Amino acid sequence: MERAAEPADSAVARVRESFARQGLMLHLGAELIAVTDGSVTIALRARPEVSQQHGFVHGGATSAIADSAGGYAALTRMPSGSEVLTVDFTLNLLAPASGQSVEAVASVVRSGRALTVCRLDAWSIDGGQRRHIATGQQTLIRVDR
Amino acid sequence: MERAAEPADSAVARVRESFARQGLMLHLGAELIAVTDGSVTIALRARPEVSQQHGFVHGGATSAIADSAGGYAALTRMPSGSEVLTVDFTLNLLAPASGQSVEAVASVVRSGRALTVCRLDAWSIDGGQRRHIATGQQTLIRVDR
Amino acid sequence: MERAAEPADSAVARVRESFARQGLMLHLGAELIAVTDGSVTIALRARPEVSQQHGFVHGGATSAIADSAGGYAALTRMPSGSEVLTVDFTLNLLAPASGQSVEAVASVVRSGRALTVCRLDAWSIDGGQRRHIATGQQTLIRVDR
Amino acid sequence: MERAAEPADSAVARVRESFARQGLMLHLGAELIAVTDGSVTIALRARPEVSQQHGFVHGGATSAIADSAGGYAALTRMPSGSEVLTVDFTLNLLAPASGQSVEAVASVVRSGRALTVCRLDAWSIDGGQRRHIATGQQTLIRVDR
Numbered sequence: 313m314e315r316a317a318e319p320a321d322s323a324v325a326r327v328r329e330s331f332a333r334q335g336l337m338l339h340l341g342a343e344l345i346a347v348t349d350g351s352v353t354i355a356l357r358a359r360p361e362v363s364q365q366h367g368f369v370h371g372g373a374t375s376a377i378a379d380s381a382g383g384y385a386a387l388t389r390m391p392s393g394s395e396v397l398t399v400d401f402t403l404n405l406l407a408p409a410s411g412q413s414v415e416a417v418a419s420v421v422r423s424g425r426a427l428t429v430c431r432l433d434a435w436s437i438d439g440g441q442r443r444h445i446a447t448g449q450q451t452l453i454r455v456d457r
Numbered sequence: 458m459e460r461a462a463e464p465a466d467s468a469v470a471r472v473r474e475s476f477a478r479q480g481l482m483l484h485l486g487a488e489l490i491a492v493t494d495g496s497v498t499i500a501l502r503a504r505p506e507v508s509q510q511h512g513f514v515h516g517g518a519t520s521a522i523a524d525s526a527g528g529y530a531a532l533t534r535m536p537s538g539s540e541v542l543t544v545d546f547t548l549n550l551l552a553p554a555s556g557q558s559v560e561a562v563a564s565v566v567r568s569g570r571a572l573t574v575c576r577l578d579a580w581s582i583d584g585g586q587r588r589h590i591a592t593g594q595q596t597l598i599r600v601d602r
Numbered sequence: 603m604e605r606a607a608e609p610a611d612s613a614v615a616r617v618r619e620s621f622a623r624q625g626l627m628l629h630l631g632a633e634l635i636a637v638t639d640g641s642v643t644i645a646l647r648a649r650p651e652v653s654q655q656h657g658f659v660h661g662g663a664t665s666a667i668a669d670s671a672g673g674y675a676a677l678t679r680m681p682s683g684s685e686v687l688t689v690d691f692t693l694n695l696l697a698p699a700s701g702q703s704v705e706a707v708a709s710v711v712r713s714g715r716a717l718t719v720c721r722l723d724a725w726s727i728d729g730g731q732r733r734h735i736a737t738g739q740q741t742l743i744r745v746d747r
Numbered sequence: 748m749e750r751a752a753e754p755a756d757s758a759v760a761r762v763r764e765s766f767a768r769q770g771l772m773l774h775l776g777a778e779l780i781a782v783t784d785g786s787v788t789i790a791l792r793a794r795p796e797v798s799q800q801h802g803f804v805h806g807g808a809t810s811a812i813a814d815s816a817g818g819y820a821a822l823t824r825m826p827s828g829s830e831v832l833t834v835d836f837t838l839n840l841l842a843p844a845s846g847q848s849v850e851a852v853a854s855v856v857r858s859g860r861a862l863t864v865c866r867l868d869a870w871s872i873d874g875g876q877r878r879h880i881a882t883g884q885q886t887l888i889r890v891d892r
Contacts, residue, residue: 623800624798624800624805625794625798626796627805629797649770650770651771651773653770654769655765660771660811660815661833662771662812665807669805670807687840687843689839698832
């Protein structure tokens with residue numbers, strides 16, 4: 313187990329604690345699946361409450377969990393007492409989100425003093441099959457409380 | 458009342474009918490506020506179910522209603538029987554979404570045979586005050602069923 | 603002539619002086635057409651040196667002048683001694699850049715302490731006809747020397 | 748030598764032939780470094796003609812070669828007689844482009860019937876050191892002549 317791949321326990325704890333306070337994530341039914349240093353995975357079960365008009369998971373739901381995943385990936389690189397805000401993000405929707413669930417994975421590409429850039433990717437899980445349904449990137453800024 | 462500013466009743470009806478089938482919009486509590494030719498407004502009341510960890514409306518909720526508004530703005534320019542899919546979108550979050558509600562307005566910038574480009578903007582409504590909280594753009598593709 | 607629409611002479615002078623040092627702008631043949639508070643226009647004459655394979659102005663040339671215009675629009679809002687760097691930008695290419703020249707106009711949407719967001723638009727000029735060929739947005743960060 | 752990693756000779760030839768007709772690439776001094784199935788690399792030597800005001804390679808020059816690289820990466824997946832146009836692209840500038848040259852690498856993420864999505868990355872080469880200076884994504888559309 314490499315230190316670089318595992319954030320300090322306190323960072324994981326801060327991510328979990330903050331995630332639990334995001335009313336939207338709870339309301340959507342999103343789950344925090346993995347938190348490692350510089351990378352966070354959030355999953356969302358497909359159900360009518362997160363669907364678009366054809367029954368697939370809504371692109372807005374995918375983008376919401378991707379945005380949160382990116383924020384928390386950035387947060388794993390921040391000292392205690394810092395927060396991050398999304399400055400902007402771009403998402404390409406590559407395919408409809410069919411299947412039982414969607415997984416959004418965010419990974420820090422560059423973490424600077426003020427700004428962090430994350431890569432965002434999402435997959436639909438359909439039976440045993442993973443399909444790449446979205447790819448994007450996000451810029452975040454550190455805010456000290 | 459100019460014809461150009463008012464889509465055929467059938468386009469408005471199609472937008473309303475499709476919106477009603479978007480489970481996510483219903484679940485978030487989003488409301489279709491206005492539908493005109495090439496422009497759609499969707500509002501979202503601030504409440505814990507759409508919040509981030511500080512109680513503001515989550516950027517993911519703002520982007521979800523902005524994405525839907527853009528899709529429906531594009532749809533007002535499509536003939537009956539056509540659908541649109543979001544290809545990609547970018548959103549800059551300009552300020553925290555404080556206040557009682559958020560309003561996302563999408564307007565068609567260019568509508569071609571295959572592709573439509575929309576401008577996306579969102580405002581928070583705090584008492585009588587409107588604050589520009591997000592600006593973005595979206596590319597959509599027409600799909601014939 | 604409103605004060606708000608006219609930046610301090612020093613800001614105009616700083617923009618002009620910095621533009622003159624951008625080797626790329628000179629090499630492309632770009633011209634600084636207008637500098638007002640929060641908005642900058644740069645024009646580029648169509649010629650083989652800035653073309654793509656069909657003879658239109660290359661999207662990369664349009665994006666280069668749009669990026670510079672945005673940087674200078676942001677700079678008009680900065681105190682003397684500050685610089686700006688592009689954090690990221692998005693450009694939608696709406697139509698081929700045919701005609702005699704391309705004009706990129708950047709306008710500040712929001713200017714904060716650290717970050718500035720600009721809207722970017724480009725037009726082709728073909729005879730007396732202006733055509734909207736690109737729309738985008740840009741995030742910039744202030745850097746104090 | 749796997750077939751999948753090497754496009755048909757005709758695709759390489761079409762890319763090289765089209766690149767040679769891009770006046771902007773010639774004028775910037777850009778070189779087509781590598782063409783494989785779904786991936787293209789273009790390099791640009793740092794010199795005053797492609798600089799910004801501090802002597803680094805201009806972000807607009809980096810974005811121009813990244814845009815061209817993406818267009819040609821998409822073209823390697825197209826049948827003869829098809830062209831591609833950039834629909835939109837986003838670029839995050841991660842670090843100043845110092846050093847002797849910049850290299851832009853574009854890779855196809857998804858290639859559909861109408862649309863192709865590419866990932867764009869750029870590195871500065873400073874002595875033996877490669878630094879990741881930009882990351883982005885691009886949507887392109889196929890056009891049949």
